[in-house]
Amino acid sequence: MGNKQTIFTPEQLDAYQDCTFFTRKEILRLFYRYRDLAPQLVPLDYTAKPDVTLPYQLIGSMPELKDNPFRQRIAEVFSEDGDGNMTLDDFLDMFSVLSEMAPRDLKAYYAFKIYDFNNDDYICKSDLEKTVNKLTRNELTPEEVNLVCEKVIYEADADNDGKLSLEDFQHMIVRAPDFLSTFHIRI
Amino acid sequence: IFHGFYTEEKLVGNLASMSTSERIKEIQKMPENMKKKRDIRNKVLKEITKNSRHHRTQLSCSAQCLQGVVVPLRRLGNNLSEYCHQLHFFHKTLKVIGAEFGTSVLSYFIFLKWLLTLNIISFLINFSFITIPQFLAAEPNNLVFTGLELLTGAGYFQQTVLYYGFYTNATIRKAENGPSYNMQLAYIFTVGIYFVICFLILLFSMAKSFCRNFINPQTYSGNASKLLCTWDFNITNEKAVKLKQKNLSTQIKEELTEVNQEVLNFSVSERLLRVLIHLASWAASLGAAVAACAAVYFLSINNLKLFMEGQKNDLESQAAMLVLPVVVSLLNTFIPFFYSWLGHLERFQTPGQQIYVTITRNIILKISVVGILCYYWLSIVAAAESQCWETLVGQDLYRLLLVDFIFCLLGSFFGEFLYRIIGTAVCGSLGLPEFDIGRNVLDLIYAQTLTWIGILFSPLLPAIQMIAFSVVFFVKKVSLMLNCQPPRKVWRTAQMTTSFMFLLFFPSFLGVLAVIGITVWRLKPSEGCGPFRGLSSMYAAVSEWIKVLESYTASKWVVWIYHNLITSELFFFVLSTLVLIITYLYWQIIEGRKTMTKLLQKQILN
Numbered sequence: 001m002g003n004k005q006t007i008f009t010p011e012q013l014d015a016y017q018d019c020t021f022f023t024r025k026e027i028l029r030l031f032y033r034y035r036d037l038a039p040q041l042v043p044l045d046y047t048a049k050p051d052v053t054l055p056y057q058l059i060g061s062m063p064e065l066k067d068n069p070f071r072q073r074i075a076e077v078f079s080e081d082g083d084g085n086m087t088l089d090d091f092l093d094m095f096s097v098l099s100e101m102a103p104r105d106l107k108a109y110y111a112f113k114i115y116d117f118n119n120d121d122y123i124c125k126s127d128l129e130k131t132v133n134k135l136t137r138n139e140l141t142p143e144e145v146n147l148v149c150e151k152v153i154y155e156a157d158a159d160n161d162g163k164l165s166l167e168d169f170q171h172m173i174v175r176a177p178d179f180l181s182t183f184h185i186r187i
Numbered sequence: 188i189f190h191g192f193y194t195e196e197k198l199v200g201n202l203a204s205m206s207t208s209e210r211i212k213e214i215q216k217m218p219e220n221m222k223k224k225r226d227i228r229n230k231v232l233k234e235i236t237k238n239s240r241h242h243r244t245q246l247s248c249s250a251q252c253l254q255g256v257v258v259p260l261r262r263l264g265n266n267l268s269e270y271c272h273q274l275h276f277f278h279k280t281l282k283v284i285g286a287e288f289g290t291s292v293l294s295y296f297i298f299l300k301w302l303l304t305l306n307i308i309s310f311l312i313n314f315s316f317i318t319i320p321q322f323l324a325a326e327p328n329n330l331v332f333t334g335l336e337l338l339t340g341a342g343y344f345q346q347t348v349l350y351y352g353f354y355t356n357a358t359i360r361k362a363e364n365g366p367s368y369n370m371q372l373a374y375i376f377t378v379g380i381y382f383v384i385c386f387l388i389l390l391f392s393m394a395k396s397f398c399r400n401f402i403n404p405q406t407y408s409g410n411a412s413k414l415l416c417t418w419d420f421n422i423t424n425e426k427a428v429k430l431k432q433k434n435l436s437t438q439i440k441e442e443l444t445e446v447n448q449e450v451l452n453f454s455v456s457e458r459l460l461r462v463l464i465h466l467a468s469w470a471a472s473l474g475a476a477v478a479a480c481a482a483v484y485f486l487s488i489n490n491l492k493l494f495m496e497g498q499k500n501d502l503e504s505q506a507a508m509l510v511l512p513v514v515v516s517l518l519n520t521f522i523p524f525f526y527s528w529l530g531h532l533e534r535f536q537t538p539g540q541q542i543y544v545t546i547t548r549n550i551i552l553k554i555s556v557v558g559i560l561c562y563y564w565l566s567i568v569a570a571a572e573s574q575c576w577e578t579l580v581g582q583d584l585y586r587l588l589l590v591d592f593i594f595c596l597l598g599s600f601f602g603e604f605l606y607r608i609i610g611t612a613v614c615g616s617l618g619l620p621e622f623d624i625g626r627n628v629l630d631l632i633y634a635q636t637l638t639w640i641g642i643l644f645s646p647l648l649p650a651i652q653m654i655a656f657s658v659v660f661f662v663k664k665v666s667l668m669l670n671c672q673p674p675r676k677v678w679r680t681a682q683m684t685t686s687f688m689f690l691l692f693f694p695s696f697l698g699v700l701a702v703i704g705i706t707v708w709r710l711k712p713s714e715g716c717g718p719f720r721g722l723s724s725m726y727a728a729v730s731e732w733i734k735v736l737e738s739y740t741a742s743k744w745v746v747w748i749y750h751n752l753i754t755s756e757l758f759f760f761v762l763s764t765l766v767l768i769i770t771y772l773y774w775q776i777i778e779g780r781k782t783m784t785k786l787l788q789k790q791i792l793n
Contacts, residue, residue: 018211019224067428068420080220089221096215098420104399109218115415123415135418136436137429147443152414158791169415176416177400177681181290185420186282 007031009047020096027092033187034091037062046088056084059091064185069134073114082119098185107183108173112166123164125149199227203234280664285421288622288667289431291678293421295624296660298687302635303656305388309381309642309649316377317646318348320368324359339505340585345578349585351644352578352716371728374718375707378643382700385639389692396688400681413438413677427673434675461534468529472548475525479518479552480559486511487563491571494579511583512590515556519633520594523549523626538676546625553633554694560587561640561702565710575716581645588637588648592655595630599662603670619672627663628687632695639699643706 005028008016016027035042037058043050056075065071075084078094086094096102097110113119117127128149132140140148156164156172164172173179202210214228277300285293325348332343346353359368422428490511493504526548535541564580573579603620610617634652641648707726712719719725733749736742752758 015225015228018214018228019221021215064423067423067425069428069432070418078220080222093221103216106216106218111416128414132414132439135414135432136439137432139433139436140439144440144443148414148439158788173416176413178290178679179416180399181294181680182417182419182421184290185423186278186285 007044007046012046016092020092021099021101022092022096030092030095030187031088033062034088042088051087053081053085053087054091056086059084059086064187069137070114073117077110077113095185095187098183099187100181100184104173104180105170107180108170109166111173111179111183112169115169121166123169125153125163128152128164195227195230199230199234202227202231203238277660280660284664284667286423287427288671288673289419289422289427291624291674291680291683292622292667294680294684295622295627296664298628298684299631299656299660299663301392302631303653303660305385305635306638306649306653306656308384309638310647310653312381312384313377313642313646313649317354317374320359320370320373321348321354324355324357324370326353326355335505338586338589339508340582340589341505341508344585345582349645349647350578350581351646351718352575352581352713354718356718356720369732370718372732375725375728378703381642382703385696386700389688389696393685393688393692396685400685422673430673438677464533468533472526472529473551475522476548476552476555479522480555482518483511483515483556483559484563486514487560488567491568495571495573508582509586509590512586515560515587516590516594519553519556519591519630520598522552526552539679542625542678546629549626549629550690550694553629554698557633557636557640557698565702565705569706569710573713575713577644577713577717581641581648584637584641584648585645585651588634588641588651588655591630591634591637592659595659596662599666603666607670620670621674622667622671624674624678624683629690632687632691635691636695636699639696640702643703 007028008031013024013027016022017024020027022030031046034054035044038054041054042052056072056079059075060066060071065074068074072084074094075086076082078090078097079086080090097106112123115127115131116123117130118124123131129145132145132148153162153164156168158168158171159165202213205213210231214224214231217224217227219227277296281293281296281300284296326346328343328346330343330346336342336344340349344350348354354374355370357370359370360366419431422431490508493507523545526545529548530541530545533541535544560583564583568576568579568583603622606617606620610619634655638648638652708724710724712722712725714720719728722728722731733746737746
């Protein structure tokens with residue numbers, strides 16, 4: 001062990017360790033995964049805090065994400081510019097929330113943002129329709145999609161405003177104990 | 188903006204007043220991006236140094252010395268936890284399995300890995316405190332090693348550290364007036380402390396599992412959570428993702444059409460018929476379990492008779508010793524198929540019910556078989572006129588575990604490999620087999636129960652089980668990747684994992700504690716072998732030691748603890764009453780919170 005790495009200063013590593021659920025070794029391993037996506041863009045020395053952003057195409061081609069139907073939304077939610085282009089900070093943040101040590105409330109918050117396609121802080125019917133289509137690969141007819149969305153809103157909407165707020169979503173999560181283990185990407 | 192700045196100041200102040208670990212947890216939990224979190228962290232650290240600089244002049248010397256000790260200790264703790272994280276063996280394997288088959292099948296492998304770790308800990312504890320000292324005082328082994336011992340556990344192995352009978356009851360002393368090691372006390376205390384450690388580990392794992400996964404069964408909803416909360420992000424294999432999407436769309440279509448079928452009303456005669464069918468299958472399954480127990484009982488009595496009659500070491504008598512384990516494993520393999528078939532015959536209302544009922548029947552079968560075997564060992568073998576009954580029990584357990592391991596491997600081969608060949612080549616409609624999670628987990632729990640029973644009689648069983656579990660892990664993984672398809676039906680992973688952990692604790696571990704308790708307190712150890720020879724019970728070693736301690740004034744407190752806390756009934760009565768009171772209070776608090784939730788829900792609706 002020891003501080004033989006020269007990528008980060010000890011203060012930077014300490015900050016990463018305090019702000020994510022990863023240990024030092026895992027942070028370094030994730031850095032190498034990030035760098036492997038584009039070795040010519042990512043420098044090996046982050047002590048000067050370079051401003052490097054990897055485009056969404058590279059992030060979306062990672063083996064952990066490339067077949068996930070929600071990969072674009074995940075990248076958009078965790079990226080700083082909202083377009084899916086991620087810095088190292090965003091990358092670490094993403095996998096920290098998706099790791100198994102993250103608590104349920106944190107995961108629920110980000111899952112809500114992922115399913116909120118129009119970013120209006122509510123999951124409305126159109127968001128649900130997009131979700132259902134992504135989940136079933138467009139195999140349902142529009143009437144079936146409509147029926148399903150109406151059922152979901154009827155079941156989960158507690159304040160009857162026709163859309164799901166964060167509290168409704170969290171209330172639903174409490175009744176789904178599998179959520180913690182399924183909202184998890186192992187890296 | 189001004190409002191935001193003010194709340195941030197309050198947040199920084201709050202965080203600065205917490206302890207370090209709490210503060211780190213709070214920062215990690217914040218739903219902000221990395222830049223914001225780093226900002227807040229730096230502000231908090233500045234605040235802390237400002238406060239400590241302000242207070243440093245007021246800190247006394249002792250507090251500063253305490254700080255000088257606490258900080259390096261915390262760093263040591265961090266380094267240790269990093270090393271533990273590095274011991275993530277099987278990480279890549281688990282990732283590959285989860286990628287293709289999802290969380291439900293992954294839960295079996297995680298459970299297997301957890302049991303493997305438990306066995307490694309058992310092996311380390313027992314080996315270092317019981318076996319290594321025994322090596323120093325070992326008697327020479329005059330028997331001949333033939334290869335057959337690996338299968339039967341008898342013969343050469345009888346005079347090795349594998350069994351209880353070999354251990355000495357003397358106090359091991361390397362040099363005159365050197366440090367001595369009392370084998371009797373070491374044996375009973377190691378086993379005792381090991382079970383206490385296991386109890387604590389199981390209790391904490393179970394509590395953690397309950398805490399994460401507890402669900403109020405009344406409020407389980409169908410559609411909404413299924414849609415939004417159960418997409419398995421673990422699956423990263425393209426084919427598996429497509430399959431899961433197809434399954435989900437099929438399920439949704441089925442549920443949409445089932446809306447009409449919910450109002451099915453059975454006529455009285457049909458309902459009566461269904462009840463009769465259920466009763467008949469329960470009778471059949473319980474009958475099968477009773478028949479299995481009777482068969483095991485008579486075979487084992489026969490086994491003992493054979494063993495007592497002839498001591499010949501030829502092939503025939505060795506083979507006769509294997510009949511009991513093979514029959515037990517055959518019963519454990521084929522009766523569950525009978526139960527599955529019964530489950531298909533009865534038409535349950537939901538597939539979930541079918542899974543639960545089948546698993547319950549399997550549990551009853553396995554508990555009864557283990558129960559009958561324990562009864563046989565404790566009542567009959569212990570009272571028989573044999574030279575060393577503990578070693579006999581140890582050998583039985585060794586054979587049972589070994590044959591169970593072989594049947595597990597064979598089951599993988601026949602159950603999955605041949606099924607695939609038949610399913611794809613011969614009878615195309617069957618398709619690939621699915622991995623039967625419930626049955627495999629119950630097999631693991633059964634093997635672990637036998638290992639726990641055997642620790643007193645054969646201290647090296649955890650080592651054997653360690654090797655067995657590792658082999659099973661790889662064989663199951665290879666068989667899974669080659670032969671199986673991802674599961675089609677919904678398997679409530681979190682609930683099942685919690686139930687299996689609970690099963691490991693409640694009938695399995697507590698049952699083993701009962702068996703060990705009876706052995707230690709009531710049974711007379713054999714006269715001619717083992718560390719407790721000549722005593723009236725194994726526990727007598729402790730009471731005799733206390734009597735010896737009474738003569739030393741320095742250890743009067745140990746004697747006091749023994750007489751007033753461990754052997755006094757009043758203490759346990761008071762302790763039990765306290766535990767019951769605390770449990771009742773917590774239960775009432777939970778009930779109160781449930782009522783509050785209902786009231787608040789009503790308020791939101793109105």
